[in-house]
Amino acid sequence: YPDKILQCQEILNKQDLNILDILELNKLIFGDEHKRNIEVNQKFKSYSKQDILLILDYQKKHNLNNSQLANHFKLSRNTVAKWKKIFI
16 A cells, blocks of 8 residues: 555664554555454454553543443453453
């Protein structure tokens, strides 16, 4: 998608990409196609400890409950609760 490089350039210029950057790039590049494939690809996602902590920090920063966070990142509420129990 060479036509979308300008939209993605700010993220691509970062020294290190985290999970939030990757998800944003995916949304920018694939748009509606990304939404259709979410259910199929959901079972192939994995998160490192650093990614999980970023997601939990996002929850705190934006004052979201577990359900809202799960919907935003397309996770289950049980996954968010389990992460909070382990890491917080």
